[in-house]
Amino acid sequence: xxxxxxxxxxxxxxxxxxxxxxxxxxxxxxxxxxxxxxxxxxxxxxxxxxxxxxxxxxxxxxxxxxxxxxxxxxxxxxxxxxxxxxxxxxxxxxxxxxxxxxxxxxxxxxxxxxxxxxxxxxxxxxxxxxxxxxxxxxxxxxxxxxxxxxxxxxxxxxxxxxxxxxxxxxxxxxxxxxxxxxxxxxxxxxxxxxxxxxxxxxxxxxxxxxxxxxxxxxxxxxxxxxxxxxxxxxxxxxxxxxxxxxxxxxxxxxxxxxxxxxxxxxxxxxxxxxxxxxxxxxxxxxxxxxxxxxxxxxxxxxxxxxxxxxxxxxxxxxxxxxxxxxxxxxxxxxxxxxxxxxxxxxxxxxxxxxxxxxxxxxxxxxxxxxxxxxxxxxxxxxxxxxxxxxxxxxxxxxxxxxxxxxxxxxxx
Numbered sequence: 306x307x308x309x310x311x312x313x314x315x316x317x318x319x320x321x322x323x324x325x326x327x328x329x330x331x332x333x334x335x336x337x338x339x340x341x342x343x344x345x346x347x348x349x350x351x352x353x354x355x356x357x358x359x360x361x362x363x364x365x366x367x368x369x370x371x372x373x374x375x376x377x378x379x380x381x382x383x384x385x386x387x388x389x390x391x392x393x394x395x396x397x398x399x400x401x402x403x404x405x406x407x408x409x410x411x412x413x414x415x416x417x418x419x420x421x422x423x424x425x426x427x428x429x430x431x432x433x434x435x436x437x438x439x440x441x442x443x444x445x446x447x448x449x450x451x452x453x454x455x456x457x458x459x460x461x462x463x464x465x466x467x468x469x470x471x472x473x474x475x476x477x478x479x480x481x482x483x484x485x486x487x488x489x490x491x492x493x494x495x496x497x498x499x500x501x502x503x504x505x506x507x508x509x510x511x512x513x514x515x516x517x518x519x520x521x522x523x524x525x526x527x528x529x530x531x532x533x534x535x536x537x538x539x540x541x542x543x544x545x546x547x548x549x550x551x552x553x554x555x556x557x558x559x560x561x562x563x564x565x566x567x568x569x570x571x572x573x574x575x576x577x578x579x580x581x582x583x584x585x586x587x588x589x590x591x592x593x594x595x596x597x598x599x600x601x602x603x604x605x606x607x608x609x610x611x612x613x614x615x616x617x618x619x620x621x622x623x624x625x626x627x628x629x630x631x632x633x634x635x636x637x638x639x640x641x642x643x644x645x646x647x648x649x650x651x652x653x654x655x656x657x658x659x660x661x662x663x664x665x666x667x668x669x670x671x672x673x674x675x676x677x678x679x680x681x682x683x684x685x686x687x688x689x690x691x692x693x694x695x696x697x698x699x700x701x702x703x704x705x706x707x708x709x710x711x712x713x714x715x716x717x
Contacts, residue, residue, distance in 0.1 A: 376400045419714070444467075464535055475530035596611070
């Protein structure tokens with residue numbers, strides 16, 4: 306039997322693959338379908354819970370070539386009622402690793418790279434620059450806000466999904482085309498995002514505000530809309546940017562939501578990042594070595610008074626008034642506080658020196674501090690502020706040599 310089927314459209318003969326020989330044969334019958342685009346596509350999925358499972362399953366079935374999966378959690382028995390990719394024997398394993406293995410079983414054509422960690426702080430933003438689309442399957446506002454700001458910074462469209470029992474929402478945000486996720490946030494939303502700064506004693510698992518009970522059926526519905534919009538984006542078809550679809554399972558109805566672009570939106574106010582790629586790895590650099598690498602670039606721009614703008618506030622020193630001792634720290638605030646505030650000698654509270662800018666110079670007191678100690682992840686995009694002709698500018702430097710290790714699974 307031939308592996309090709311011939312169809313006549315009046316102007317000639319069209320050759321298509323036979324269903325017995327090509328797993329994508331039925332999809333290729335769609336008039337506008339371009340499987341080569343999907344095969345080359347790079348899609349990041351943030352969150353591997355109930356919604357993420359459905360999104361990933363659909364992307365794998367469609368043959369999207371390169372997936373990057375982000376999640377910080379492990380599989381629990383309670384996930385089994387809502388997540389198609391997990392099994393009872395997976396309990397305690399990292400979600401990203403289990404999901405990646407199952408996706409390869411579903412479709413060996415798909416290459417899956419993973420990141421086990423916190424998307425708000427630990428993911429190098431160079432990952433976003435390599436994506437065609439980002440799909441959010443998240444359950445808290447802080448993570449959504451972080452994804453939104455990164456996508457707007459690097460010009461990457463993203464599709465947000467949310468669930469609430471029999472209801473759900475899918476919405477598309479495209480930089481330069483209408484409202485973004487931050488435009489939809491209220492003062493109450495910002496309060497929930499900022500709660501960890503006001504309540505440093507809370508544990509990370511207590512900060513997952515915004516969680517809602519879900520069903521596998523509502524996850525299937527919302528995920529289908531998300532992936533469908535992603536397919537349209539990847540094909541260059543029109544999408545409802547700055548809008549969302551609200552699905553109400555109680556009333557058997559859907560509603561189209563249109564969001565208003567907010568004039569004071571921080572994500573919109575950010576300048577689109579123009580990134581300089583450095584052939585360097587985060588793990589190999591100290592603050593001084595990083596400054597040496599960028600100093601010629603800054604000098605060529607006549608830039609002065611450079612300072613690193615870390616993604617997280619840095620505690621540079623602790624001072625103990627009782628012992629009159631000043632101890633260098635140079636670590637992220639959230640990593641040190643509150644446990645590290647007590648003096649190891651007298652056990653009295655110490656005063657932290659907190660930096661949101663780290664001055665860069667040839668004789669910086671932080672010159673020997675490793676970038677990784679400051680919380681800089683692999684494939685980071687570092688922001689450096691400097692004055693050029695009396696005006697402060699921000700320069701963006703990517704530690705691009707980390708790309709090979711971060712995306713190693715894509716080349717296997």
